[in-house]
Amino acid sequence: xRTFVPLKPKQDMSKRYTITAALPYTNGPIHIGHLAxxxxxxxxxxxxxxxxxxxxxxxxxxxxxxxxxxxxxxKEGVTPQDIVDxxxxxxxxxxxxxxxxxxxxxxxxxxxxxxxxxxxFTTLYEKGEFTEETTExxxxxxxxxxxxxxxxTGTCPKCGNEEAYGDQCEKCGSSLNATDLINPKSAITxxxxxxxQTKHWFLPLDKHEDFLKEWILKGHKKDWKPNVxxxxxxxxxxxxxxxxxxxxxxxxxxxxxxxxxxxxxYVWFDAPIGYISSTKEWAAREGKDWEPYWKDKDTTLVxxxxxxxxxxxxxxxxxxxxxxxxxxxxxNVPANEFLNLEGNKLSTSKNWAVWLPEYLxxxxxxxxxxxxxxxxxxxxxxxxxxxxxxxxxxxxxxxVAIFGNFINRVVVLTNKYYNGVVPTAGEFSQVxxxxxxxxxxxxxxxxxxxxxxxxxxGSQELMNLARLGNKYLADEEPWKMIKVDVARTQTIxxxxxxxxxxxxxxxxxxxxxxxxKLKVILNLSDENNWDSIAIKDVLLTAGHQIAKAELLFTKxxxxxxxxxxxxxxxxxxxxxAANKVAEPQKDTITFDDxxxxxxxxxxxxxxxxxxxxxxxxxxxxDTGIDVRTIVSGIAExxxxxxxxxxxxxxxxxxxxxxxxxxESEGMILMTETAEGKLVFVNPDxxxxxNGLQIS
Numbered sequence: 140x141r142t143f144v145p146l147k148p149k150q151d152m153s154k155r156y157t158i159t160a161a162l163p164y165t166n167g168p169i170h171i172g173h174l175a176x177x178x179x180x181x182x183x184x185x186x187x188x189x190x191x192x193x194x195x196x197x198x199x200x201x202x203x204x205x206x207x208x209x210x211x212x213x214k215e216g217v218t219p220q221d222i223v224d225x226x227x228x229x230x231x232x233x234x235x236x237x238x239x240x241x242x243x244x245x246x247x248x249x250x251x252x253x254x255x256x257x258x259x260f261t262t263l264y265e266k267g268e269f270t271e272e273t274t275e276x277x278x279x280x281x282x283x284x285x286x287x288x289x290x291x292t293g294t295c296p297k298c299g300n301e302e303a304y305g306d307q308c309e310k311c312g313s314s315l316n317a318t319d320l321i322n323p324k325s326a327i328t329x330x331x332x333x334x335x336q337t338k339h340w341f342l343p344l345d346k347h348e349d350f351l352k353e354w355i356l357k358g359h360k361k362d363w364k365p366n367v368x369x370x371x372x373x374x375x376x377x378x379x380x381x382x383x384x385x386x387x388x389x390x391x392x393x394x395x396x397x398x399x400x401x402x403x404x405y406v407w408f409d410a411p412i413g414y415i416s417s418t419k420e421w422a423a424r425e426g427k428d429w430e431p432y433w434k435d436k437d438t439t440l441v442x443x444x445x446x447x448x449x450x451x452x453x454x455x456x457x458x459x460x461x462x463x464x465x466x467x468x469x470x471n472v473p474a475n476e477f478l479n480l481e482g483n484k485l486s487t488s489k490n491w492a493v494w495l496p497e498y499l500x501x502x503x504x505x506x507x508x509x510x511x512x513x514x515x516x517x518x519x520x521x522x523x524x525x526x527x528x529x530x531x532x533x534x535x536x537x538x539v540a541i542f543g544n545f546i547n548r549v550v551v552l553t554n555k556y557y558n559g560v561v562p563t564a565g566e567f568s569q570v571x572x573x574x575x576x577x578x579x580x581x582x583x584x585x586x587x588x589x590x591x592x593x594x595x596x597g598s599q600e601l602m603n604l605a606r607l608g609n610k611y612l613a614d615e616e617p618w619k620m621i622k623v624d625v626a627r628t629q630t631i632x633x634x635x636x637x638x639x640x641x642x643x644x645x646x647x648x649x650x651x652x653x654x655x656k657l658k659v660i661l662n663l664s665d666e667n668n669w670d671s672i673a674i675k676d677v678l679l680t681a682g683h684q685i686a687k688a689e690l691l692f693t694k695x696x697x698x699x700x701x702x703x704x705x706x707x708x709x710x711x712x713x714x715x716a717a718n719k720v721a722e723p724q725k726d727t728i729t730f731d732d733x734x735x736x737x738x739x740x741x742x743x744x745x746x747x748x749x750x751x752x753x754x755x756x757x758x759x760x761d762t763g764i765d766v767r768t769i770v771s772g773i774a775e776x777x778x779x780x781x782x783x784x785x786x787x788x789x790x791x792x793x794x795x796x797x798x799x800x801x802e803s804e805g806m807i808l809m810t811e812t813a814e815g816k817l818v819f820v821n822p823d824x825x826x827x828x829n830g831l832q833i834s
Contacts, residue, residue: 154439155194157432158185159414160239161444161452162202162247163291165226166211169233170492171525172485173445175478175513180594181443182239183514186648187589190669198417199234200245200252201227204391205406206289210326219390223248233495236653237506243421247409251423252416256409257395259463260384264396268462269340270381276509277305277317279325280333285387286317286325286332301816307447314374314450323556337387339402344379347458351375354468355453364592366446366520367474371453382455384408411456434465442472449474476518480525481707490710493525493703501703507650508692514598514649527700534695537602542653543692545608546642549635550660550688552617561636562629563681571634574611575676578604578641582673585645598649601642608638633681640678644669647659653691660686681709737792738833739763740822746779749799756782757801762791763830770803774779776817786821788833 160181163169169178178199185197203223212219227246234244245252254650263269271433277286288306295303298311305317317323318334355363355371364372384405385394415433422429432438442452452472460466474701479485485492498509512533516523553559567575581604588597618633639657644667647654657663662685667678677683741762749755754772756779769789773782788808795804808820822833 153192154187155297155406155435155437156185156196157414157430157440158188158195158197159439159440159442160197160199160241160409161442161448162200162413163230164205164207165201165203165223165230165246167226167487168229169495170485170487171480171495171498171509171513172478174237174494174495174509175517175523175525176475177443178234178237178239179510179513180473180475180517180592182651183593183594183597183648184441184443184589185240186651187586187669190644190647191586192668192670195242196418196421197240197242198218198245198414198421199241200247200413200417201230202406202410202413203227203246203248204403204409206388209388209390210289213327220248229496233499236499236794237527238510240651243417243424245413245417245420247413247416249416249420251420252409252413253392255416255419256392256404256821259412259415259459259651260269260404260408261395263342263459263462264340266343266462266464270343271338272381273336273338274343275318275334276337276387277323277325277332279327279332281330282327283326284327285335285337286327287386287388288315288317290326290571291317291320291327291332293323296321309447312370312447315654319566333639338398339383339385339387340396340399341381342384342408342455342458342462343381344454344458347461348375348379350461351454351458353378354457359471363471363522364473365680366476367449367453367472370446370449372448374454379454405449407455408459411451411459434467436467438467440467440469442469444472444474446474446476454642471592476520477522478513478518478525479522479526479705482524490713491707504652505534508538508695511538511598511650514594517595519595527703529541531697531700534692538692539694540643541602542605543644543690545605546639546657546660546691547688547774548612549608549632549639550685553632553636553685554687556617556621556628556632559685559687561679561681561683561685562632564630564633565626567630567634570611570614571630573609574634575637577607578638579673581641581645582669587671589648594649600644601649604638604642604645608635608642611635611638629741633679636679636685637677640667640813641672643667644672656689656691660689662686735792736790739789739791739829740827740831740833741787741789741807741829743782743787746782748774748779749801752799755798758782758807760787760789760805760807761829762789762805763828764791767791767804768801769805769807770798770801771807771809773807773809773817785819786820786822786823786827 158181161177163173185195188195201223208219208222212222231244234241266791277291279286289304291305293303294301295308295311295313295315297313298308300310303313303315303320305320307314323329323332352375356375385399385402386405387401388403389401391406392409394402394404414640418429418432444452449472457468462467474742480493482489486525502508505586512530515533516525516529581600585597585600588600613633617628620631621628621654640661640663643654643657643661661679662683672678739762741760743758744761744766746756749757749770754774756771756774756777758769758771760767760769790808791804793801793806810818810820812818
C-alpha cells in the first residue's frame with residue numbers, strides 16, 4: 140500500500156483572491172479549446188480556494204469590441220450589437236449549464252465598462268502616460284477606411300505563414316503590426332492597401348522595461364510556468380516598443396479626448412479593464428466595496444488565460460496598472476498551451492471544434508465527463524490532442540470503472556446490509572488505520588497539485604483516492620466477510636464510507652455535479668470542508684442514514700462516439716466544399732480546335748469490372764453510330780449495376796487506347812463535386828436520342 144504522511148492543515152491562512160478568466164470573444168460559442176485552456180482550470184482553482192475557506196472573487200465577461208465582430212456583422216448583414224447580444228447570451232448560458240462558478244459574468248458593451256475604461260484612459264492621459272504619434276497606417280481606398288489589424292492579412296515575416304493577421308500570426312504566435320506583413324491585403328475588399336497618415340495614442344512600453352525585468356524576470360523566475368516566463372522573457376529581450384492603445388474604428392469605446400473623433404480604444408486596452416468593471420458590477424449588486432479586490436496588497440490576483448494572451452496579461456496590462464499607480468499586479472498568470480482536436484488544430488472558421496452548447500445537448504447531464512477528460516489531458520506544458528476515443532476511455536475506464544464503481548459498491552452494500560445506516564466500527568486493523576491515514580493525507584496531496592496549477596496531476600490524485608477505496612474493498616471482501624464475521628464487516632463498511640465521504644468533498648473542484656450528487660446520496664451537509672477531511676477522524680458517524688444508490692456515471696458506447704466522429708467528418712467535408720477553389724482556366728483554344736471534338740449522346744448498355752484493376756470498369760456504350768467498348772476509371776465510385784442504362788456524354792473520336800489488353804474507343808465525360816464525388820455529365824432532357832451531336 141502507498142505510504143502517506145498526513146500534513147497538518149495550515150492555520151488561519153484565509154486570504155482574499157481575485158481570479159480572472161480571459162474574456163471570451165463574442166463572435167461565436169465556446170469550444171473545448173477554450174474550456175481546456177482557461178475556464179476549467181480557473182473554475183477548479185476558484186472552487187478549491189472557496190473550499191479551503193478563502194475570500195474568492197471569480198470574474199469574467201464577454202469581450203464585445205474589436206474588428207472580428209464588425210467583420211462578422213458585415214457578413215451576416217446585421218449590426219455589431221446584434222452579433223454580441225446573440226453570442227453573449229449563448230456563452231453566458233453555456234457557462235452556467237457547464238457549472239463554471241463565476242461570481243460575476245459581465246460584458247464590455249455595458250455602460251459600467253465603458254465608464255470604467257474611459258476613466259482609466261483619462262487617468263493615464265492626464266498623468267502624461269501616453270505619447271501621441273502621427274503614423275502611417277494601412278488604408279483601403281475602395282472601402283474608404285483605415286484598416287484595423289484584423290482587417291489586414293498577409294505573410295508573416297517571421298514564419299512565412301501566408302494567412303497571418305495584422306496583429307498576430309496564429310501559426311507561430313508572433314505579435315505583429317499590420318505594416319509588418321509581407322504582401323498585405325484588405326480583408327474587406329481584397330485590395331492591396333495604401334499607407335495614410337493618422338494620429339493615435341501609444342503606451343510607451345519601453346518606459347516600463349526596467350520595472351518588468353525586475354518584477355517578472357527576477358521576481359517570478361521560479362514560480363511562473365516556463366511557457367509563460369519564456370514568452371515574456373523573449374519579448375523583453377527583444378526590446379519593448381510603444382504600443383498603440385487607440386484605433387480608427389466605429390465599433391468600441393470612443394477615445395475620451397478632444398481630436399479623437401472616429402477613434403476607439405484598442406480592444407486589447409479595454410478588454411482587460413473588463414475584469415475591473417465586472418468587479419464593480421458585482422460589488423454594486425452585492426453591496427460590497429470593489430477596491431480591496433484590486434488595490435489591497437494582501438489580495439492575490441491570478442489571471443487564467445491561453446498562451447495567445449500571455450503578452451497582453453504579462454506585459455501590457457501590468458504596464459497599464461503600474462502606470463495608473465493604485466492597482467496590484469498579478470501574482471501568477473498560469474497560461475495553458477493549445478488543445479488540438481483529433482490531430483488537427485481547433486478552428487472556429489473551419490468549424491473544426493467541439494462546441495459547448497452542442498456537447499451539452501448531445502451529452503445531457505454529463506458535464507463532469509468533459510471536465511474530467513479535459514483536465515486529465517490538459518495542455519498545461521505543451522499542446523495536447525483531444526480525441527473522442529480518449530474521452531470515451533476516460534469515462535468508461537476511470538469515471539465508471541473506478542470512481543463510480545467504488546461509490547456504487549459502498550452505497551449498495553450499506554443499503555443491503557444495514558438499510559442505509561452507517562454501521563458502528565469495531566477495532567481497526569493495521570490496514571484500516573493505514574487506509575484512514577491515507578484518506579487524511581489526500582487533501583494536502585491534491586492541494587499541492589492545485590496550488591502549483593497542476594490540475595491534471597490533481598485530477599489523477601483524486602482518482603487515486605477512488606482506487607484506494609476499490610483496493611480496500613477488493614482486499615477486505617465485505618461480501619464474503621458478512622458470512623463469517625459480522626462485526627468485521629461493519630468496520631470494513633465504516634472505513635469505506637469514510638472514503639466515500641472524502642471523495643464527495645475532494646471531487647468538488649474537478650467534478651462539481653458529481654460531488655453534489657454524491658453528497659445527496661450520502662446525505663451530507665455542508666459542514667465538511669477541505670480541511671475537515673484531514674482533521675476529522677469521522678466524516679460519516681455511525682447511525683447516519685444514507686440514500687439509495689444512484690449511478691454517478693454511465694458507460695458511453697461506441698456508436699455514440701462514432702456519431703461525434705461522423706459529425707466532425709461532415710464538418711470537414713462541408714468546409715472543404717465551401718472553400719474549394721475552381722481550377723484555373725486552361726490555355727485559350729480556337730473554334731476550330733473545339734470543332735475537332737466529336738461529342739455524342741450515348742447510353743451505357745453493359746458494365747463489368749476490369750479483372751485485377753481497382754479503378755476500371757469495362758463499358759459497352761450505344762453511341763447512336765455504333766456500340767463500342769470504353770474503359771473508364773470510375774469503379775471506386777460506381778458499381779457496374781449502378782451505371783447500366785445511364786445516359787452519358789461520349790467523346791467518340793478519341794484515338795483508341797489499349798488498357799490492360801482491352802481497347803478503349805472513346806471517353807465518357809465526368810466531373811467532380813466539391814466533396815470529391817464523381818458525377819456524370821449527362822443529357823437528361825426527354826427526346827434527346829443516342830447519337831445526337833453536342834456542340
